[in-house]
Amino acid sequence: MAKTAHTVSAEGFSSENQIRDFELSIDATGESAPDTLEVLLADYASCYVPALRVGAEQRGGGDLGEVAIDATGELNDDDKLASIHFDVTVDADLDEETADAIVERANELCKVHDALKPSLHADVDL
Numbered sequence: 001m002a003k004t005a006h007t008v009s010a011e012g013f014s015s016e017n018q019i020r021d022f023e024l025s026i027d028a029t030g031e032s033a034p035d036t037l038e039v040l041l042a043d044y045a046s047c048y049v050p051a052l053r054v055g056a057e058q059r060g061g062g063d064l065g066e067v068a069i070d071a072t073g074e075l076n077d078d079d080k081l082a083s084i085h086f087d088v089t090v091d092a093d094l095d096e097e098t099a100d101a102i103v104e105r106a107n108e109l110c111k112v113h114d115a116l117k118p119s120l121h122a123d124v125d126l
Helices: 036-058 096-109 111-115
Strands: 006-008 014-019 022-027 067-075 081-090
Touching (some): 036 111
Antiparallel strands (some): 006 014, 014 022
């Protein structure tokens, strides 16, 4: 199975993306739509939510209730992503040991977390 996206840029630095029946606008400058790194942060956090929920069920945390993630990406001097931090809040009352076990399991489950590896950089045909 493969995942696909069709991206077109008529001019400038913005692009229109077709993903199945969904459209997503991205603007590298951040002027007319979210920029590329903002979309990456949102994608990572959106993938992490179900990973946390499954991790909680598997590691004794039960139902987390509402999950909120404030994702912050720190940029280096070249405006490239240097680090990512998630500040996660949940309705459930978790002790530190259970929370650590949930995070460890979520790291194993999250597909975006797994994909952020140099070995998975795009093979580009131009």
